[in-house]
Amino acid sequence: MHHAYDVYSAYRFRGPARRLVEPREERPPVSVPPRPAPPGGVVGILAFAGITAALMQTLVVPLLGELATLLDTSASNASWVVTATLLVAAVATPVSGRLGDMYGKRRMLLVSVAPLVIGSVVCALSSSVVTMIVGRGLQGLGMGVVPLGLSLLRDVLPPERLGTSIALISASMGVGGALGLPFSAAVAENTSWRALFWVAAGLSALVGALIWVFVPAGDTAGHRARFDxxxxxxxxxxxxxxxxxxxxxxxxxxxxxxxxxxxxxxxxxxxxxxxxxxxxxxxLVDLRLAARPQVLFTNMASVLVGFSMYAQALVVPQLLQLPEETGYGLGQSMMAMGLWMAPGGLMMMVLSPFGAKLSAARGPKVTLAVGSVVISCGYAVSLPLLGSTWGLLLVTMVVSSGVGLAYGAMPTLIMGAVPRSMTASANSFNTLMRSVGTSVAAAVVGVVLAQMTTEFGGFPLPSENGFRVAMMIGAGVALVAAAVATLIPVRAADAPTEPAEPTEETPLAAEGAKP
Missing domain, CATH: 4.10.860 (DNA Excision Repair, Uvrb; Chain A)
Known part of the structure; x- marks a missing residue:
């Protein structure tokens, strides 16, 4: 951005004769909005976008038990309201990232916000499960805003602010998820369920307006590749x-x-x-680039961290809400459960500056490894504390602290190993890897809890030992993630706040790729 204003000043003061001989090619391919926000404002807007996107994922959780009745359908059909968002987001995220590299990240941010607004409105007006699934699928199309925002930071921020800003925006996902449960439960209990989606539509529209007015475009792709x-x-x-x-x-x-x-x-x-x-x-995804050890091991660790993060997110809410008569349930309402879990997500934001400082001092691979070890420690703490609300609060806070450290380090590692022209697609693919980890965690924990049950009032419920086994699996996977993180080969010069910039003189499919 400073470069754009320097060029403008040079043209202004060179005089008419001088201006006639300046070649047009010297104008940089940077599009600056009329009223650009200061760097801190840009980071705040992109963090707000991440919080809003995360809110969409937890928005329907308080409604899951009632959706079948509200939409006059079966419970299995109602579950597609959650599955549709997952599937569409998995497909759309790498595509939006690649388009961001080709046509500009700010432009694709605005494009991604549009289905968040439209999908929320469709859900608010839904009277059948089909239209609700369509609306939730549209919301899934907008889930690429976080990797796009992370990639845009590389273009518009000075190097000394990049590490802290990446960590802050990465933490915004945890904040959105943490606030989403109590917020959704409060709205659902006190007003119409449709109000949830109207609020989501308003927040998404506000995000789009802020990006349109204040967020600069950054570098736009000079090479418009064919879309794959x-x-x-x-x-x-x-x-x-x-x-x-x-x-x-x-x-x-x-x-x-x-x-x-x-x-x-x-x-x-x-x-x-x-x-x-x-x-x-x-x-769409340069697999030769993805095979570079720094990218490959970071993505492997991302799958494992996504798994270990989501395991406790499946176990703790159930423990909080199961009846006290089971002997290990805590009998909390949906609203209370969300409030007990909210501080965990906030810890991600609190620790993001510390994670950035650790990455600057010791390198992001160290931060990723430390975060994974902290996650494992959180699971270890859980084993003697499953029967206490305060104990589970401590567990979520420790695990979320580790997740915040790990998630803040991943984009820095990825951007330190890829050309600027591939930043958005590489970050989007990394986000996809985390989603794969959470999906596998849901399946594995679901199998464990379904196999280890106890009878309560004539109905099978997950047993206390089942929850303990699920927690131990999460701890083990987190330790494996830490081991994988130690294998990431990062040069000392790549580690601090500004990722190293590989050469962009070779084509994107360089290193021997041929059509």
Whole structure:
């Protein structure tokens, strides 16, 4: 941005004769809005966008038990209200990231906000499960705002502010998730459920207006590559098959023909997609870039951290809400459960500056490893404290602190290993890896709790030992994530606040890729 104003000043004071001979090519390809916000304002707006996106994911949780009645449908059909957002977001996130690299990240941020608004309005006006699923799918289209916002920071912020800002925006997802439960429960208990979606529409529209007025465009892509439509379809089809099998396998049966067929279809489609991406000159996801050790190990750790983060997010709410008569449930309402869990998400925001300082001093791989170890410690704390609300509060705060450290380090590691022209697509793919981890966690924890049950009032409920086993699995996976983080090969010069900038003189499909 400073460069844009310097060029403007030079043209202004050189005089008419001098201005005539200045070549037009010297004008930088930077689009600056009329009233750009200061760097702190830009970070605040993008963090607000992340909080709003995270809010969409927890918005319907208080309604899950009532959706079937509200929409006059079966419980299995109502579950698609959650599944639709997951599937659409998984497909849309890498696509929006690639388009952001091609046509500008601010432009794609605005494009991504539009379906958040429209989807929220559709949900607010829904009277059937079909329209509700459509609206939730549209909301899923907007989930790419966080990786796009992270990537835009690299273009518009000075290097010394980049690390702290990345950590802050990464933490915004936790804040949105933490505030979403009590907020949604309070609105659902005191007003019409439709008010939830009207509020979501208003917040999304506000995000779009703030981005339009105050957020600068940053660097726009100088090379308009061909969009890899075949790659987008292949990746989308493979992800839908994989995530559908993982998320619905417990309902359909893990050995059912449908589930096994989806797993087989995912394997075939993703293998074919990988072959296409390696042969296409301008791929949706540059797999050769993704195979660089720094990117590869960071994405592997991201899957594991996503798993370990989500395991406690599945266990703790159930423990808080199960009846006290079980001997281990705590009998809390939905509203109270959300309030007990909210401080955990806020810890992510509180610790984000510390994570940035640790990354600057020791490197982001150290921050990622430390965060993973902290997550594991949070699970270890949980084992003697499952029967106490204050104990579970401590567990969520420790685990969320570790998640905040780890999530803040991941984008820095990714951006330190990829060219500027691939920043958004690489961050979006990393976000997708975290989503895969959470989906696998939901499946694994679901199987554990379904197999380890106890009878209560004639109904099977997850047993206390089942919850303990789920927590121990989360702890073990977090330790594996820490081990993987130590394998990330980061040069000392790459570590601090500004990721190293690999050369961009070679084509995106360099290193031997041929169409």
């Amino acid at each position: 439509g075949v790659g987008a379809l292949g990746l989308g089809g493979g992800l839908v098959c994989l995530l559908l099998a993982v998320s619905k396998g417990s309902d359909w049966g893990w050995g059912s023909a449908t589930t096994l067929g989806l797993f087989a279809g995912a394997a075939v489609l993703l293998l074919a997609w990988g072959r296409w991406e390696l042969r296409f000159a301008e791929p």
